[in-house]
Amino acid sequence: MSMSHASLGDRRSPSAIVFAAFLIKLAKHLALLAGLAVVGQATSGAAVPQPAVLGLVVCAALVHTLGQILERRWRNRQPTLRDSP
Numbered sequence: 001m002s003m004s005h006a007s008l009g010d011r012r013s014p015s016a017i018v019f020a021a022f023l024i025k026l027a028k029h030l031a032l033l034a035g036l037a038v039v040g041q042a043t044s045g046a047a048v049p050q051p052a053v054l055g056l057v058v059c060a061a062l063v064h065t066l067g068q069i070l071e072r073r074w075r076n077r078q079p080t081l082r083d084s085p
Contacts (some may be wrong), residue, residue, distance in 0.1 A: 017074045023067030030060035 034056035040046030041053070 016070060020067045020070035020074065023063050023070065027060045027064030027067060030056055030063065034060060 034053055037046065037048040037053045037056065041048055041050075
């Protein structure tokens, strides 16, 4: 039997929540990198341009938001009749 595309989309795959967790973790690392760049500028240890720091912060915010959206969609999804035993 072949499954339709609609029935494949109804399943809650764990890969979505794993990907969301990965995105959130990546965003935290980008924010940490931006913080280290600011500290490096303050101590005159590293010459990191300010637009690069701003880009890291914006990137971290966007990636974190995307991860939260995916996580929220995965957790708040109501089970359908097909999902019940």
